[in-house]
Amino acid sequence: MEFTTLVETGLKVSDAIGMVKQALDLGVNFLDTAQNYGTEAIVGKAIAGLPREQVVISTKKTLPPVDHANPELEVIKGLEQSLKLLDTDYIDVYHLHGVEPKDYEFAKNRLMPAMRRLKEQKKIRFIGVTEGFVTDASHGMLQESLKENLWDVVMVGFNLLNPSARKTVWPLTQKQGVGVLDMFAVRRALSRPERLKEICSELLQKGAIAENLLNGNEPMEFLLRDSDATSLPEAAYRFCRHERGVDVVLTGTGNPTHLKENVSAILKPPLPKATLDKLEKLFGGLDYLTGN
Numbered sequence: 001m002e003f004t005t006l007v008e009t010g011l012k013v014s015d016a017i018g019m020v021k022q023a024l025d026l027g028v029n030f031l032d033t034a035q036n037y038g039t040e041a042i043v044g045k046a047i048a049g050l051p052r053e054q055v056v057i058s059t060k061k062t063l064p065p066v067d068h069a070n071p072e073l074e075v076i077k078g079l080e081q082s083l084k085l086l087d088t089d090y091i092d093v094y095h096l097h098g099v100e101p102k103d104y105e106f107a108k109n110r111l112m113p114a115m116r117r118l119k120e121q122k123k124i125r126f127i128g129v130t131e132g133f134v135t136d137a138s139h140g141m142l143q144e145s146l147k148e149n150l151w152d153v154v155m156v157g158f159n160l161l162n163p164s165a166r167k168t169v170w171p172l173t174q175k176q177g178v179g180v181l182d183m184f185a186v187r188r189a190l191s192r193p194e195r196l197k198e199i200c201s202e203l204l205q206k207g208a209i210a211e212n213l214l215n216g217n218e219p220m221e222f223l224l225r226d227s228d229a230t231s232l233p234e235a236a237y238r239f240c241r242h243e244r245g246v247d248v249v250l251t252g253t254g255n256p257t258h259l260k261e262n263v264s265a266i267l268k269p270p271l272p273k274a275t276l277d278k279l280e281k282l283f284g285g286l287d288y289l290t291g292n
């Protein structure tokens with residue numbers, strides 16, 4: 001079936017292809033998609049005609065059910081389908097998608113053998129995993145699985161409201177030389193000021209952050225007032241971009257103007273040290289916010 005509109009953004013497929021091309025023109029060379037996003041064919045069409053090595057393609061295999069009779073075959077079939085839709089003969093980073101702590105043994109024992117075989121066959125270059133950040137905001141699955149040498153690349157939820165991966169994940173990825181892709185840099189909380197206000201007031205009510213650090217009416221105004229950032233998303237992307245331990249910051253947008261702004265944000269210098277220090281005081285000890 002051919003889609004004409006993307007359900008989540010309402011974007012026309014032709015416009016989505018145009019946006020991927022716009023990203024490439026702006027210098028983006030890392031494209032992340034997934035089997036269950038329905039966007040692999042869009043990426044395939046946008047990169048058609050480019051020398052393959054000019055782009056790094058990351059895509060994800062939805063986990064088969066744990067009681068599936070042949071989950072290895074599911075992984076292989078999923079990969080073949082992704083190759084077809086992306087119109088390529090290899091994937092740079094092939095992930096197991098949204099592995100929660102409860103899925104970890106299944107992923108390791110029943111899916112990894114197929115992932116390793118695909119890597120040996122050079123159909124994938126690197127084996128990746130993405131965490132289920134919404135339900136596993138303190139990185140339980142990654143903390144457990146990074147004790148073993150399984151992944152080449154991990155996709156981690158990290159943002160200025162939940163920088164906990166700095167303490168619990170980077171020491172492990174750095175020790176093993178595992179690549180880190182950052183997701184959830186902005187989401188709803190850091191693109192909609194009213195959502196951020198709500199989150200701050202919930203934290204204040206719980207006593208999770210010190211009242212004297214925030215201005216009640218505009219709790220995060222310091223982020224723009226005391227720094228050179230021109231918008232909340234800009235500050236949020238810059239926070240992630242300059243984090244030691246993050247190799248790639250992902251940006252998710254269906255808006256061409258936002259895409260341009262985000263690329264320019266990612267190219268800007270770090271936020272001022274005083275702003276970073278204040279963020280650390282406010283959120284450095286929290287490991288449960290997702291940014292949603």
Ligand SMILES: NC(=O)c1ccc[n+]([C@@H]2O[C@H](COP(=O)([O-])OP(=O)(O)OC[C@H]3O[C@@H](n4cnc5c(N)ncnc54)[C@H](OP(=O)(O)O)[C@@H]3O)[C@@H](O)[C@H]2O)c1
Pocket residue numbers: 032033034060097098130131132133155182183184185186187188191233234250251252253254255257258259261262
């Ligand atoms: N478990 C998983 O595997 C998993 C889960 C979630 C996401 N991901 C991956 O993470 C990557 C990034 O996705 P994300 O959702 O984390 O993206 P994100 O960049 O943190 O947030 C995207 C949201 O921010 C808004 N936004 C972006 N730039 C903006 C701007 N300049 N001004 C105002 N609003 C802006 C977007 O709305 P507009 O469209 O209006 O710009 C969208 O609602 C994707 O590649 C995705 O595959 C993986």
